[in-house]
Amino acid sequence: xxxxxxxxxxxxxxxxxxxxxxxxxxxxxxxxxxxxxxxxxxxxxxxxxxxxxxxxxxxxxxxxxxxxxxxxxxxxxxxxxxxxxxxxxxxxxxxxxxxxxxxxxxxxxxxxxxxxxxx
Amino acid sequence: xxxxxxxxxxxxxxxxxxxxxxxxxxxxxxxxxxxxxxxxxxxxxxxxxxxxxxxxxxxxxxxxxxxxxxxxxxxxxxxxxxxxxxxxxxxxxxxxxxxxxxxxxxxxxxxxxxxxxxxxxxxxxxxxxxxxxxxxxxxxxxxxxxxxxxxxxxxxxxxxxxxxxxxxxxxx
Numbered sequence: 001x002x003x004x005x006x007x008x009x010x011x012x013x014x015x016x017x018x019x020x021x022x023x024x025x026x027x028x029x030x031x032x033x034x035x036x037x038x039x040x041x042x043x044x045x046x047x048x049x050x051x052x053x054x055x056x057x058x059x060x061x062x063x064x065x066x067x068x069x070x071x072x073x074x075x076x077x078x079x080x081x082x083x084x085x086x087x088x089x090x091x092x093x094x095x096x097x098x099x100x101x102x103x104x105x106x107x108x109x110x111x112x113x114x115x116x117x118x119x
Numbered sequence: 120x121x122x123x124x125x126x127x128x129x130x131x132x133x134x135x136x137x138x139x140x141x142x143x144x145x146x147x148x149x150x151x152x153x154x155x156x157x158x159x160x161x162x163x164x165x166x167x168x169x170x171x172x173x174x175x176x177x178x179x180x181x182x183x184x185x186x187x188x189x190x191x192x193x194x195x196x197x198x199x200x201x202x203x204x205x206x207x208x209x210x211x212x213x214x215x216x217x218x219x220x221x222x223x224x225x226x227x228x229x230x231x232x233x234x235x236x237x238x239x240x241x242x243x244x245x246x247x248x249x250x251x252x253x254x255x256x257x258x259x260x261x262x263x264x265x266x267x268x269x270x271x272x273x274x275x276x277x278x279x280x281x282x283x284x285x286x287x288x289x290x291x
Binding site (some may be wrong): 006009056059061070072076083092098105 | 124128144163168169171173174177178181182184185186187189190193194196197198199200202203209251252254259265266269270271274275276277278280281284285
């Protein structure tokens, strides 16, 4: 029962253990100088930030996320169709064209309302 | 009672879910809570994979761990106002605290009783071999109308989201 997905499990275990082993190996062989404040500060490039970094962000981010969510769900519907594309035939193709056309109306609306613009 | 590999996987996944879900409640920083919630979603996806429901597991990872969590994090970014270490504290109001605990207890009892007293017949048969293919045949065959209605539902969701968010932006 598990056999089909056990490869995923083995892959997961390998991917978790790989960075752990790499970090432990690096920790074992590297020199360990005394930790000063300069060493412990977060690495940043560019200009220093002014004021707090935890601020409210623009609503545009949320708009992108909402549109992304809808099209993510659309991808879920596309997936079974793509798997069975060869055996389903023309009728299913036309159906899917209608499905995507309905959703493109949503994209067109988002575009027209300026939801994709950054101002 | 023998412990199979299947049981071990279930226990590991259940442990991930319980620890992550406890983290969502306990962590003081709401961003950490959101990240913990993503881990819980991935754990639930693991349970789906263990039950040979690969497609549902895929949906769980793509929609919940992918899109819903992005939505939650953006919602946090949108309302972030206080200092971040104190964004997810317990309520100082003792009555609310007790009411929440009571509600959780009732939910726990209801779920526990309904699971305990339901007879789950053991079906020895294997799950469907080509579940995604069967789903495709149903989508494109018997349930065409429902399938196209789902597209209209998504369209309504997109338009509604844009109207709501544009209204919020104009107020700013």
